[in-house]
Amino acid sequence: MSDRSETSVTSGEDSKGRIEQIAEAALRLFARYGYKRTSMDDIAREAGVARATLYLHFKGKDDVFRAMLAGLGGRVETRCREALATPGPFSERLAALMEAHHGTAFAAFSAGEHLGELKAVMVAIAGAELAAFEATFVSFARQLFEEAEARGEIAIARSGLALETLIATLTRAAAGAKYGDQPSCEHYLVRLREVATVFAAAVAPPASARS
Template identity: 65%
Template sequence: MSDRSEGSGAPADETTNRVEQVADAALRLFARYGYKRTSMDDIAKEAGLAKATLYLHFKGKDDVFRAMLALLGQRVDARCREVLASTGPFAERLAALLRAHHGGAFAAFGAGDHLVELKAVIVSVAGEELLAFEEIFVRHAQRLMAESEAAGEIRLARAEVSPAALITTLMQAAAGAKLGALPSCETYGARLDAIASVVAAAVTPDR
């Protein structure tokens, strides 16, 4: 992502706030209208800024899109941290983590007609941001599993795959849960809960 504060003449905090303001407006517009139908004019109006001000911080719509995905990652990361700070059975916390990360992204993009288009745009213009977004789940899932195993609640060896492979399987299952007719946020959340239940059963010792 480019250094948008360069040449803007604005203090760092003001620049950060302005970038977040634009990214938040873009997230609403991309979810509502899709990427192609959203213009820089639309983004400037939604953010309450002059178009010239918008271009002080962003080179173009791709740049805005990357900032939008980075902002979404920050919000999802905060939700994941809340899950890790909570207490409860491993299965419930894993389900909450899946909902915070994968469910949060699904809901943010409106779970509507533009989801397929936005996924394609992410791959084409925001590869680094996508990897960073996925790493959020990996990092928190690793910590959840490590803490739960240290507490004697789970035994990862029961799954007969490495923790890394187990987390990859979780991510693949979460992606697969959106296939077919596009589910509602509620339905998708229920599917994530089922995925968590299956994985938890695979690593929970017999009592």
């Protein structure tokens, strides 16, 4: 009985590792060639697995895409947790959070010129995964703002917006930082830091409260 249990655990771990391996390979291909131009055969070759192995875990490319997005979301969540623990003033922690979430996602997909297509695919076939990904930033941003206000670092009311509206506007600003000629990853991070600086200034407490 013990042997069967250990075999089952090992098999489950192997399966999880193989799924992650395939999802990471798919991410590289989707970023490089887009969704339509990437085939299941391409994914199998990039992942270094047999086609039969690929279909053992996924019914088709849509399933691979959803797993890819979920896997990226998991990595981003880990980085967001690390960002919240970053020492320093509020503006730096906000910038670190934006880089961890929006910057990581941009870096993952910016190898090619397929951001528009991939976002459309996300909306069409991976709505739940996309919503979870976006909710990650909202959750961590709310925690960051609320904890900073509790420590007297910021005053949310100074922005003139409710916290949920403030975070939604922050999210739109991060998306807007991609507009125009597609920036490099480095340039996008600079833009995110600029956005963080502006929003931190908007919730800075009065000088009398800081003195």
